[in-house]
Amino acid sequence: xxxQRFALRRAWIVAALATLAMLFGTLSTLAQERPHAGAxxxxxxxxxxxxxxxxxxxxxxxxxxxxxxxxxxLSFGALFDKMMLEFAAGTxxxxxxxxxxxFMATLIDAGYVITLDEYFDAHGLDTERFLAAAIDINRYxxxxxxxxxxxxxxxxxFLYRLDLFQDPDERAAFRERYGYELPLPTIDAPMTTDxxxxxxxxFTRGDMYGFAYPQGGTAYGNLHILPWVWTFxxxxxxxxxxxxxxxxxVVEAFRFAQRLQAFQPAGSLGWDYGDHIPMLCDGRLxxxxxxxHIGLDANNPDVCPAVAGAxxxxxxxxxxxxxxxxxFTVLGGGGLAVTADSANPDAAFAFLTWLFADEERALxxxxxxxAATLSAxxxxxxxxxxxxxxRDFFPVANHLLATTTKQRxxxxxxxxxxxxxxxxxxxxxxxxxxPEEAARSxxxxxDALLRAIR
Amino acid sequence: MTSNDPPHARAxxxxxxxxxxxARHWRATALFIGPTLVALAVVAVLPTLWAIFSSLFEWHxxxxxxxxxxxxxxxxxxxxxxxxxxxxWNTAIYTAVSVGATMVFGTLLALLTRAPFPGKSVVRALLxxxxxxxxxxxxxxxxxxxxxxxxxxxNWVLGLAGIRGPAWVASSPSxxxxxxxxxxxxxxxxxxxxxxxxxxxxxxxVVDAAKIDGAAYWQRVRFVILPMLRATIVFTxxxxxxxxxxxxxxxxxxxxxxxxxxxxVLTLWVYNAALRNFHLGYxxxxxxxxxxxxxxxxxxxxxxxxxxxxxxxxxx
Numbered sequence: 073x074x075x076q077r078f079a080l081r082r083a084w085i086v087a088a089l090a091t092l093a094m095l096f097g098t099l100s101t102l103a104q105e106r107p108h109a110g111a112x113x114x115x116x117x118x119x120x121x122x123x124x125x126x127x128x129x130x131x132x133x134x135x136x137x138x139x140x141x142x143x144x145x146l147s148f149g150a151l152f153d154k155m156m157l158e159f160a161a162g163t164x165x166x167x168x169x170x171x172x173x174x175f176m177a178t179l180i181d182a183g184y185v186i187t188l189d190e191y192f193d194a195h196g197l198d199t200e201r202f203l204a205a206a207i208d209i210n211r212y213x214x215x216x217x218x219x220x221x222x223x224x225x226x227x228x229x230f231l232y233r234l235d236l237f238q239d240p241d242e243r244a245a246f247r248e249r250y251g252y253e254l255p256l257p258t259i260d261a262p263m264t265t266d267x268x269x270x271x272x273x274x275f276t277r278g279d280m281y282g283f284a285y286p287q288g289g290t291a292y293g294n295l296h297i298l299p300w301v302w303t304f305x306x307x308x309x310x311x312x313x314x315x316x317x318x319x320x321x322v323v324e325a326f327r328f329a330q331r332l333q334a335f336q337p338a339g340s341l342g343w344d345y346g347d348h349i350p351m352l353c354d355g356r357l358x359x360x361x362x363x364x365h366i367g368l369d370a371n372n373p374d375v376c377p378a379v380a381g382a383x384x385x386x387x388x389x390x391x392x393x394x395x396x397x398x399x400f401t402v403l404g405g406g407g408l409a410v411t412a413d414s415a416n417p418d419a420a421f422a423f424l425t426w427l428f429a430d431e432e433r434a435l436x437x438x439x440x441x442x443a444a445t446l447s448a449x450x451x452x453x454x455x456x457x458x459x460x461x462x463r464d465f466f467p468v469a470n471h472l473l474a475t476t477t478k479q480r481x482x483x484x485x486x487x488x489x490x491x492x493x494x495x496x497x498x499x500x501x502x503x504x505x506x507p508e509e510a511a512r513s514x515x516x517x518x519d520a521l522l523r524a525i526r
Numbered sequence: 527m528t529s530n531d532p533p534h535a536r537a538x539x540x541x542x543x544x545x546x547x548x549a550r551h552w553r554a555t556a557l558f559i560g561p562t563l564v565a566l567a568v569v570a571v572l573p574t575l576w577a578i579f580s581s582l583f584e585w586h587x588x589x590x591x592x593x594x595x596x597x598x599x600x601x602x603x604x605x606x607x608x609x610x611x612x613x614x615w616n617t618a619i620y621t622a623v624s625v626g627a628t629m630v631f632g633t634l635l636a637l638l639t640r641a642p643f644p645g646k647s648v649v650r651a652l653l654x655x656x657x658x659x660x661x662x663x664x665x666x667x668x669x670x671x672x673x674x675x676x677x678x679x680x681n682w683v684l685g686l687a688g689i690r691g692p693a694w695v696a697s698s699p700s701x702x703x704x705x706x707x708x709x710x711x712x713x714x715x716x717x718x719x720x721x722x723x724x725x726x727x728x729x730x731x732v733v734d735a736a737k738i739d740g741a742a743y744w745q746r747v748r749f750v751i752l753p754m755l756r757a758t759i760v761f762t763x764x765x766x767x768x769x770x771x772x773x774x775x776x777x778x779x780x781x782x783x784x785x786x787x788x789x790x791v792l793t794l795w796v797y798n799a800a801l802r803n804f805h806l807g808y809x810x811x812x813x814x815x816x817x818x819x820x821x822x823x824x825x826x827x828x829x830x831x832x833x834x835x836x837x838x839x840x841x842x
Contacts, residue, residue, distance in 0.1 A: 153801055160590045178804065182588035279676075288696065289782040290802075339675030341785050342696030350677060484588070488803050498786035502698065 108419035109138025115168040115408070116155050119145035121365070122224060125441035126427060133426055139419045148172070159184040164413035167420040171220040171409040173209055173480055174291065174487065180212050180219055181484040185409035187217040191421045197429060205473040206445035210407035212482060220407025221424040222445035227401040227477045228285075228299070229367040229468060231352070232257065232359045234384035236275065246274050257386035259471045262398060265303065265328055268359075268389035272335035275358030282335035283359045284351060286343035287501070290487065293494025298480060299401050300325040305394035308481045308489060308518060313526045315519035318512050324393065326500050326507035333501050341501055355379050361388070363404060364469055371461035381461070385468040387476055403477040405443070483525055492517045574817070577810045585807035587800065593807070600811035610812060612787055613795035614819070620706065620777075620791055621770040625763060627710045632717025633759075637747060640725050650722070657715040665779040668708045669695060695781050698788045705780045705789055709773065717762060724758040725751070760831035764824045771820045792816045 117123040123145050130141045144166075146154060152175060158165040159182065171185065179185050188210075192199055199207050199218070206225035210218050236242055237256055246254035250270050257263045263271065272282030287296040301308070306321035316322075333341075337351065349366060351357050353376035362370075373380040388399035410420045427433055434446045439458055444450050450470065456463050481489060496514040499505040505513065581600055585593040604610050639649060656664065672679050673694035681691030694704045728751065736750045752759070774793040777783065783790030783798070790798075792812060800809025 156587060156801065156804075160587060178588050184588075289784060293784070337676045338693035339696050341693060342701070342781065344782075356676075485803065491798070491803075494784075495786050498784060502786060504786070 106136075106138040108416065108422060111139045111416040111419040113139055113141045113167045113416055113420045113423055114165060115141065115143045116151055116166045117143055117145055117168075117170045117408070118151060119147060121441040122443045125437055128440070129427055129433065129437065133423060137419075137422065137426070139416075139423060141423055159411070159413070162413055164411070164415055166411050167414040167416055168408050168410055168424070170223070170406055171210065172406040173403065173482060174490070176210070176212055176219060176406070176409075177482045177484045177486055179409070184412055185219055186412050186417065187219055188221060188410065188421070189217050191410075192218065195421075195425060197425065201429070201447060202445050203447055203450070203473060205403060205477055206405070206407075209403050209405055209479060210409075211479075220409035221421075221428060223408045223428065224405030224443040225403070225445055225473060226363050226365075226405035226443070227403055227472050228295075228361040228388070229364060229401075229465070229472060230257070230359065230361045230386040230388055231367055231370055232384050232386055233275075233355070233357075233379070233382055235382040236358055237384065246271075249274065256384075257389075259387055259468060262387045263389040265389045265391045265399075269328070269331055269335075272332060272359060276335040280356050280358060281337050281351070283332060284336050284340050284343075284348045284357050285361050286345060286347050287340055287497070288342040288344045288347070290491045290494045292344055293497050294480075294490035295402055297325070297329055297493055297497040299388065299399070300329050302400035302478060303388065303394065304328065304391045305396070308493070309522055313483070313522045315515045315522055317518055318515035321394070322511045322514075323507045324391070326497070326510045328391075329497065330500050330507060341498060349376075352376065353378060361401075364465075367469075368459060368462060368465055371465075372459070385465050387468065387472060398476050400478055401472055401476045403473075403479050483522070485521055485524060488521050489518050492521070577813055580807050581811035581814050583807040585805075587804035587806045590806075596807075600808045601815070603808065604811055604815055609787065609790070610792075610795060610815075613790045613792045613812075614815075616702070616789060617771055617791040617793075617816070617819075620702070620709075620773070620789075621767055623706050624709045624713065624770045624773075625766045627706070628713045628717045628766060629759070629763060631710065631714045633721045633755075635714070635718045636721035636725050637751070639722065653718055654715040656712050657719075659712075661712060661775045662779055664712065665708055665776050668704075668711075669780050673704055696785055698785065701781050701785060701789050705777050708780065709770065709776055712776070713766065713769065717766065720758065720762050721755070724755050728754055757832065760828060763831070764827055767824055767827070768820060771816065771823075 123143065127143060130143070134140050144151075144154075151170065152172075155166060155169050159179070169179075169185070171179065191197075199222075202222045203225050205227075206222035207218060209225060210220040210222065212219055237254060243254045254271065254274075255261070255263050255267050268283075274282065276282040285296055286292040298308075301317075301322055304321045304325040306319055306325055307316050309315050309317075340348065346362075346366070348357065348360055348362070349369075352360050352362075352366075352370060355378045367383075367385060369375040370383040371380050376383075388401050390396060390399040408424055410417050410424075414420055427437065428445060431446060431448045434442075434444070435449050435452050435454060438444045438449050439454060444455075449455065450466055456466075459465075480486070483489070492514055496505065496510045496517075500507060500510045582595060582597055583593040584596050584599070635653060639646060639653075670678070675681055675691065675693035675696065678691075678694070680694065684691040692700045694700045732754070733746055733750055736746045741749065772793055773791065774797070777789055777791055777794060778797075781789040783794045793816070796809050796813045796816065798809075799805050799812055803809075
């Protein structure tokens with residue numbers, strides 16, 4: 073009787089131990105598969121379509137990894153102000169922040185974000201799979217380290233009214249007035265800056281304008297003048313951080329922009345992001361330029377029914393005097409950077425890789441309003457099936473990213489330099505400064521700012 | 527102690543009761559006022575002191591731990607900073623015109639609606655509509671719906687008359703005029719409400735007496751009503767100055783300080799210096815300078831505006 077009871081007890085103990093071992097094994101496996109389960113990753117991102125588009129993926133990611141991702145979507149200014157306050161206070165509130173080229177140097181210089189090179193190496197992530205521009209926009213420093221995950225690679229695509237440019241009457245009228253054929257810009261044969269001015273002048277009539285681009289405030293004032301400075305062969309400063317603006321090429325850029333201004337809506341000097349879209353969709357602009365999504369939307373019948381199907385895509389005009397066969401556009405977009413104060417940097421990187429490096433998810437994100445940073449997404453047939461007009465868009469977009477885009481001047485006090493350039497351009501546009509005076513004035517002021525970092 | 531005791535013998539007991547009553551009174555006062563004082567210290571006094579303290583340092587927002595004491599260095603730099611001086615000038619113009627215009631329009635509206643008429647309450651409610659609207663939203667409506675150079679209503683109407691309107695917010699001096707117009711539209715109802723309430727409180731018999739004496743309407747306004755409203759006017763002007771000199775949202779949304787800094791006021795200057803260009807100490811020096819300028823202006827107006835009145839009564 074006693075030995076039976078003892079055997080029974082022993083069996084119970086063995087069974088309990090076995091159950092415990094199984095439970096431990098299961099938990100251990102789960103922990104290995106979900107090493108960051110329970111972590112919360114907070115992202116500070118811009119409130120716009122591409123961040124809206126990844127929100128539906130968050131629950132799937134949490135179910136797979138146990139990591140909860142919370143996203144704060146704010147306007148550009150509000151996000152910047154808040155992230156700076158959090159960084160300065162060292163709260164570690166954000167694990168991931170949107171890193172714009174406009175303020176990346178400041179954040180990196182202050183040590184607020186970490187380089188992702190080591191993470192890429194540790195995870196064996198092939199950065200070649202991404203568009204080169206999407207990686208390049210996140211590079212900074214003497215060793216060209218990558219500071220943010222590829223998230224958005226963008227630039228200004230030039231848009232023109234194909235229907236007007238191909239209209240026989242318009243072509244005849246142009247030939248008669250200017251003595252040469254109305255140019256149809258292509259990747260292989262972009263317009264020259266002189267042709268661009270002629271075309272802009274030709275189409276400026278009645279309610280219609282030859283060209284329009286936002287130029288308001290510091291951001292767009294600078295984004296308007298910077299590519300023209302590059303196109304004419306100028307730069308803001310040299311490799312030693314000496315200003316190079318008191319230069320005939322910069323004078324030429326100011327003069328070109330000043331002449332072009334006569335064919336733009338007067339209000340464009342106060343326009344901000346996207347303020348030219350209503351006139352573009354109204355069919356009142358013969359030519360304009362805009363970020364990639366604006367280019368795609370212009371031919372979308374649901375967005376711009378009046379001009380959809382009539383918009384052509386082109387590279388920027390080039391200035392033969394520069395000795396180059398192409399013009400320039402500003403590399404835009406940005407990346408998602410992991411913050412130095414983050415309590416969960418590994419979980420943060422895991423999320424970024426899970427969503428943006430997986431071709432299937434990256435494609436789904438793009439099709440639902442996201443951006444394309446993986447080369448495979450641009451080549452996916454699903455994209456051209458969804459947006460047939462993208463067939464004309466992507467070759468130009470790829471050409472721009474590969475050939476004409478340049479990273480804007482990136483130094484810790486970039487914003488102050490951009491303020492000077494925007495203000496100088498506005499003074500030229502308002503007729504208060506001649507191009508020569510503008511170049512001299514900007515040179516002196518920018519050089520004084522650069523002295524701080526030389 | 528009896529009632530026949532001399533007064534000095536009764537005094538200690540009364541004094542003790544008086545002291546106890548006084549202590550209870552002060553405890554109750556402290557209980558009621560204390561939380562407000564603490565809140566005020568936290569949200570107003572401490573940040574002000576911190577702003578003054580930080581303005582004495584070379585202090586950059588993106589390197590908060592590396593600061594250097596420079597005394598009044600930032601203030602000396604302000605005196606020679608053309609952009610700061612331009613912003614100070616713009617602030618002065620903006621505040622003077624806006625306060626003047628809102629005071630005139632608000633007072634006129636209050637005078638016009640003083641006499642009873644059918645639907646007065648409806649008119650009064652309609653006149654206060656701008657004040658209850660969100661500044662940013664209403665400014666955006668003004669900017670895009672009314673003042674957009676090519677798509678806006680104002681230039682469309684001008685176009686019907688064969689006039690090509692300017693790029694209102696993208697050229698000068700129309701940009702400053704436009705933000706002033708929006709601010710006047712936005713703030714006039716406040717002045718109207720204050721002046722309307724003040725007019726309601728005026729003794730009718732004084733105005734009626736002036737009428738019987740043969741004073742015309744504008745004579746009654748000029749020599750009877752406005753002098754009686756003097757204290758209200760002075761304090762409304764001071765209040766309006768403190769609001770307009772600190773105006774940010776309307777200008778930020780409407781012009782962002784452009785074109786070419788033509789509408790950059792001191793609040794925008796401080797914002798750009800401290801939060802966009804990270805010169806925290808320098809930006810705060812600009813903020814302190816603004817506070818001193820506004821405080822000085824308000825004090826001067828109060829002294830000049832109320833001097834005669836207080837001098838006459840001598841009691842207040």
